Amino acid sequence: MILGGVAAIRYPTVMASAVTFDAGNTLLYCDPSPAEIYARELSRLGRSVNAEEVGPVFRYAWAEMQQRTDFARDRYSSVAGGEKAWWGEFVREVLERLDHNAPWEPLLDDLYAAFADAAVWKMFPETSTTLEELASRDVPLAVISNWDRRLPEILGSLGILDLFDVVVVSAIEGVEKPSPEIFRRALKRLDLEPDQAFHVGDSPLEDYNGAEAAGLTPVLLDRHRIFKLDGYRRITTLDEVLGLID
Numbered sequence: 001m002i003l004g005g006v007a008a009i010r011y012p013t014v015m016a017s018a019v020t021f022d023a024g025n026t027l028l029y030c031d032p033s034p035a036e037i038y039a040r041e042l043s044r045l046g047r048s049v050n051a052e053e054v055g056p057v058f059r060y061a062w063a064e065m066q067q068r069t070d071f072a073r074d075r076y077s078s079v080a081g082g083e084k085a086w087w088g089e090f091v092r093e094v095l096e097r098l099d100h101n102a103p104w105e106p107l108l109d110d111l112y113a114a115f116a117d118a119a120v121w122k123m124f125p126e127t128s129t130t131l132e133e134l135a136s137r138d139v140p141l142a143v144i145s146n147w148d149r150r151l152p153e154i155l156g157s158l159g160i161l162d163l164f165d166v167v168v169v170s171a172i173e174g175v176e177k178p179s180p181e182i183f184r185r186a187l188k189r190l191d192l193e194p195d196q197a198f199h200v201g202d203s204p205l206e207d208y209n210g211a212e213a214a215g216l217t218p219v220l221l222d223r224h225r226i227f228k229l230d231g232y233r234r235i236t237t238l239d240e241v242l243g244l245i246d
């Protein structure tokens, strides 16, 4: 940019006017854990299992199902029958790996209802105060999440949906992070350029790399200081975002 014939100085501190957020493990988390909920429902419909047994199986099944989705395509739209069919496949994967005797259809219905219950979704202590402070400063806010269609309802029941100008959900868009496309759509709906926004999320791949590829300024939320690699613009709690905004 040229100002009055002089090249403007590029300051190392990036200033942005908007913030987009990941949802899961960034704004909110599941409590009891998904493994605990699966163990509870499996035990109700068949042999008794605990979260320690279910946890690794759950994570491997999740990773494997993700591998089967073409890059950038939304996982839920990659299965005929949509998101409930995707969850049905996931539940069958979990049952098979556990060699568990629960009938999959009633189990799917129970689990689907369990995760739709707003009571299992909790916000981090600083989530709503940070969002309210940003909103009070008229900072445009968005959610960009790899989630099924139920996310807006969950955000509504937590009382934070109205704080966002835009909510972009992969299952509705048919594209998921880290594809730059989902970030671009959010910024387009905010009527902003990508370089005017920070994206805050807990996944180095989906959030950090994805946002960076789309031209946003990425911020890694590393609550437990587990990422060893240098080079991330990093925060450990959401309220540190307030210091990044003019």
Ligand SMILES: [Mg+2]
Residues within 6 Å of the ligand: 022, 023, 024, 025, 026, 201, 202, 203
């Ligand atoms: Mg996340």
